[in-house]
Amino acid sequence: xxxxxxxxxxxxxxxxxxxxxxxxxxxxxxxxxxxxxxxxxxxxxxxxxxxxxxxxxxxxxxxxxxxxxxxxxxxxxxxxxxxxxxxxxxxxxxxxxxxxxxxxxxxxxxxxxxxxxxxxxxxxxxxxxxxxxxxxxxxxxxxxxxxxxxxxxxxxxxxxxxxxxxxxxxxxxxxxxxxxxxxxxxxxxxxxxxxxxxxxxxxxxxxxxxxxxxxxxxxxxxxxxxxxxxxxxxxxxxxxxxxxxxxxxxxxxxxxxxxxxxxxxxxxxxxxxxxxxxxxxxxxxxxxxxxxxxxxxxxxxxxxxxxxxxxxxxxxxxxx
Amino acid sequence: xxxxxxxxxxxxxxxxxxxxxxxxxxxxxxxxxxxxxxxxxxxxxxxxxxxxxxxxxxxxxxxxxxxxxxxxxxxxxxxxxxxxxxxxxxxxxxxxxxxxxxxxxxxxxxxxxxxxxxxxxxxxxxxxxxxxxxxxxxxxxxxxxxxxxxxxxxxxxxxxxxxxxxxxxxxxxxxxxxxxxxxxxxxxxxxxxxxxxxxxxxxxxxxxxxxxxxxxxxxxxxxxxxxxxxxxxxxxxxxxxxxxxxxxx
Numbered sequence: 001x002x003x004x005x006x007x008x009x010x011x012x013x014x015x016x017x018x019x020x021x022x023x024x025x026x027x028x029x030x031x032x033x034x035x036x037x038x039x040x041x042x043x044x045x046x047x048x049x050x051x052x053x054x055x056x057x058x059x060x061x062x063x064x065x066x067x068x069x070x071x072x073x074x075x076x077x078x079x080x081x082x083x084x085x086x087x088x089x090x091x092x093x094x095x096x097x098x099x100x101x102x103x104x105x106x107x108x109x110x111x112x113x114x115x116x117x118x119x120x121x122x123x124x125x126x127x128x129x130x131x132x133x134x135x136x137x138x139x140x141x142x143x144x145x146x147x148x149x150x151x152x153x154x155x156x157x158x159x160x161x162x163x164x165x166x167x168x169x170x171x172x173x174x175x176x177x178x179x180x181x182x183x184x185x186x187x188x189x190x191x192x193x194x195x196x197x198x199x200x201x202x203x204x205x206x207x208x209x210x211x212x213x214x215x216x217x218x219x220x221x222x223x224x225x226x227x228x229x230x231x232x233x234x235x236x237x238x239x240x241x242x243x244x245x246x247x248x249x250x251x252x253x254x255x256x257x258x259x260x261x262x263x264x265x266x267x268x269x270x271x272x273x274x275x276x277x278x279x280x281x282x283x284x285x286x287x288x289x290x291x292x293x294x295x296x297x298x299x300x301x302x303x304x305x306x307x308x309x310x311x312x313x314x315x316x317x318x319x320x
Numbered sequence: 321x322x323x324x325x326x327x328x329x330x331x332x333x334x335x336x337x338x339x340x341x342x343x344x345x346x347x348x349x350x351x352x353x354x355x356x357x358x359x360x361x362x363x364x365x366x367x368x369x370x371x372x373x374x375x376x377x378x379x380x381x382x383x384x385x386x387x388x389x390x391x392x393x394x395x396x397x398x399x400x401x402x403x404x405x406x407x408x409x410x411x412x413x414x415x416x417x418x419x420x421x422x423x424x425x426x427x428x429x430x431x432x433x434x435x436x437x438x439x440x441x442x443x444x445x446x447x448x449x450x451x452x453x454x455x456x457x458x459x460x461x462x463x464x465x466x467x468x469x470x471x472x473x474x475x476x477x478x479x480x481x482x483x484x485x486x487x488x489x490x491x492x493x494x495x496x497x498x499x500x501x502x503x504x505x506x507x508x509x510x511x512x513x514x515x516x517x518x519x520x521x522x523x524x525x526x527x528x529x530x531x532x533x534x535x536x537x538x539x540x541x542x543x544x545x546x547x548x549x550x551x552x553x554x555x556x557x558x559x560x561x562x563x564x565x566x567x568x569x
Contacts, residue, residue, distance in 0.1 A: 001437040182427040183436040189424050192413040199373070199411070200428045200481065201399035 001177045008180070011173055014260045018165045026158040034157055035229075036274060040267030041164050042225035043250065045171060047262035049218030050251040052175065052211055057191040061117045062124030063219045063247050066097040068239030069127065070220030071227035073097070075143040086148040086155060086163055089224050097220020098213055105212040109205040124244055131235040142234025145227050164225050171218065172259045178214070179259070187211065219247075249288075253295050255302020265303055324350050326521050327372070327403075327489050332381030334367055334545075341367045343545045345381070349489065354512065354522045356532040356553070358566050359542030365525045366408065368542070369491045372523075373405045374398045386488065404487035408494045408525075410474035412466050418477055419462040422449045422484065429485035449484075455514050456480040472503040479511055483520070490515065492524035496531055504528065508535055529557060529567065541566050 005011055025034050046067050053060055070093030077083040077092045104123055111119055132140050148155050150163065178184045186207050189197050194204045227233045237243065246269070254265025269288075276287035299306050327349040334342040342364045349355055359365045370376040372383055374395040383391045385403055398404070413421050426445050431438065453459040456476045461469060466477065475495055482490055495511060496504040512535050515522050526532050532539060532553060539556035541549040543565040549556050556562055 001439075003439055178437070180439050180441075181437045182424070182431055182440050185420075185424060185427075185440045188415065189413050192415055193411055195407075196411040196413065196481070198395045199399055199405060200425050201396045201485070202428050203396055 001181060002173075005173060005177050005180075008176060010258050010260065011176055013258075014172055014176075014263075015169055017260060017263075018169050022162050022165045025161055031157065032274070034161055036270040037267060038157070038161055038164060038229045039226065040270040041161075041168050041263055042222050042229055043247070043269075044222070044263035044266035045168060045225070046219040046222035046247050047250045047254060047266050048172060048175060048259065049215035049222075050247055051254070051256045051262050052187070052215050052218075054251060054256050055187045055191065056208065056211060058112070058208070059117050059248060060120040060215070060244070061241070061248060062120030062122065062244050063215070064239050064241070064243035065120070065124035065127050066101060066216040066219035067223035067226070067243060067247070068124075068131070068233070068235070069100055070094065070097045070223030071233040071238045072131065072137065072143075072223075073220070074224045074227045075145055075233045076137075078145060079143065084146055084149045085152075086150050086160070086228060089148060089228055090167055090221055093224020093227075094217045094221040097223070098217040101213045101216020101220075102209075105209040105216075108212060109209040121241060121244065124239060125241060128235050128239045128241070131239055138234065140235060142232060142238075145231050145233060147231065148228045160229065164229070167221070167225065168263060171221065172263075175214070175218075176259050183207065183210070249292055253292060253302055255299075255304035257301065257304040257308060261302065261304035264307070268303060326351050326386055327523075328384040329372070330382045330384070332368075332371060332383065333379045334364075334371060334376060335379050340545050342371065342378070345547055347540060347547070347550070349521050349523060351488075352516075352519045352521055354515075354535060354537050355524070356536035356539045357523060357525045357542065358527070358529070358532060358539060358556075358562075360566060360568070362544075363542035363566075364545040365542050366493055367545070369405065369493050369523070369525060372398075373403060373491055399485065399487075402485070402488035403491075404482040404485065404489075405491040406475070406478045406482045406493060406495060408497055410471070410478040412474055412477050412481065414467040415465065417463050417465055418458055418469070418473070419446075419449060419453065421466060421477055422452060422481060425481040425484045426452075452480050452484060455510075455517075457510050470500075470503075471498040472500065472507055475499055475507060476510065483515070483518070486518060487520055489521045489523065492522065494525050494527065496526065496528055504531065505534075533557065 021037060025037050046063060050060060050063055073092050073096035074089045083089065108116060108119060131137055137143060148160060186197060186202065190204055190207055197204050223238060250265045250269045253269065254261040272288055272291055273284065276284035280287060295302065325348045329345055329347040332342055332345040345368060357365045357368065367376060371378045374393045377392045382389060385401060413424065423445060426449050427440060430445060450459065453462050458473055458476050461473055466474060479492060479495065496507060499507060508531055536553055539551060539553050540547055541556060541562045548561045548565060549559045
């Protein structure tokens with residue numbers, strides 16, 4: 001699966017980007033920017049999961065279900081087992097969301113288009129309702145999370161950023177290996193022609209189920225890292241429908257062309273939101289919405305398509 | 321079941337909300353035999369093909385393949401046991417190139433389980449695909465996106481994708497529909513000679529009697545969900561019922 005993966009251009013670009021980002025963020029950038037990178041990279045994992053589904057023409061309006069589930073799994077593991085280690089937190093969030101995704105996948109794999117999207121939303125709203133009512137989970141106030149540790153040592157913001165970037169690299173490289181595989185290529189094949197895939201001897205539902213679980217794991221991992229970065233989980237900022245909406249928003253804004261796209265998109269989103277809130281605290285959503293409209297109208301392939309154009313133009317100039 | 325018979329259909333029935341689409345169908349296909357299925361629109365030809373390949377479940381009756389009961393089998397399982405099909409409207413991956421289409425088909429035929437996680441670009445598979453592209457005379461178009469190609473090339477690709485797993489029986493649903501008059505014999509020459517090389521039994525649904533006369537060993541004529549004639553081509557095409565109900569003379 002991982003044969004020659006580090007010769008892959010996308011993987012090389014991803015690793016270079018992460019190294020440059022982490023080094024510059026820890027050496028020269030202010031703390032608020034570091035925070036934006038932390039949140040952007042964490043959320044980018046969930047967007048990567050949505051991008052995988054999108055490549056099969058599936059849009060989930062309820063991925064906050066796994067995002068929140070991963071976050072609450074981290075909070076509960078601390079409350080009941082005292083777990084603060086970032087590696088364990090990430091693993092717990094991924095596994096918890098993966099198990100939930102595996103179970104719900106049996107239902108969702110049968111649906112397509114708007115039915116898939118709305119059913120996902122319905123499941124996420126059920127979890128939201130349960131969390132908002134559950135007093136032992138802090139109800140609408142949520143739960144606080146203590147700072148993460150690594151092998152017993154407390155992590156500074158810079159180290160947390162490095163570790164999250166490391167998780168992102170490992171995960172995104174694995175996803176790229178998956179996309180390069182035969183199973184990954186079925187992604188496009190299924191969106192093209194489900195009947196043909198079945199008659200080639202592979203179960204479309206099985207392929208979608210696998211992909212859905214991967215996507216859930218990514219969203220869970222994202223939620224776990226976000227919880228560790230924020231130090232707080234609550235239903236409104238983790239599971240509510242607007243969180244799912246934001247993830248879909250970033251997916252469209254990023255484009256589905258590359259594994260790096262979701263992380264760039266998620267970081268850009270954090271900055272747009274920060275500046276929009278700074279300039280127009282009462283109408284920041286209008287700026288964010290306007291940005292999405294501009295991207296849909298002028299760059300339907302998302303931010304990645306713009307970067308690709310710039311890169312290709314640069315290559316042409318070099319050839320001349 | 322005789323050892324020479326690969327596919328046997330007994331008393332097969334299919335009805336949709338009380339409307340009979342197939343009534344007491346009994347057919348057996350020998351190894352390497354080429355059988356033409358003819359009939360007017362709505363006669364039950366495609367329903368028959370769909371039942372054999374698992375797209376439709378029969379209301380009653382039995383389908384045996386190499387001695388095993390496969391009635392109501394899932395399409396993907398039919399493919400696994402060597403019962404493949406092509407479609408009236410080519411079912412290919414339109415956004416991919418010809419070679420990518422065939423590589424997906426070949427990879428799924430050759431790999432299973434964890435091997436599906438191995439890189440898609442595989443030299444062995446790529447070389448085997450080139451041979452098939454050569455056999456079906458579509459090698460020149462291998463790097464072109466399917467959506468830009470003619471119906472004839474898509475048909476050939478559709479059929480070549482169905483044969484990569486070396487099926488024992490292949491069902492071709494109107495292999496020359498939507499294909500220009502100039503292309504149709506060329507396509508059938510390529511397909512039939514390729515399938516004869518592998519000893520594959522062929523059942524193909526066809527409206528064009530020139531094609532039927534030229535390529536098949538046997539003709540099965542359908543009318544209102546029933547088989548009205550099962551005989552060699554000359555005999556079948558001069559049969560009174562076939563002339564009246566199928567040829568419309």
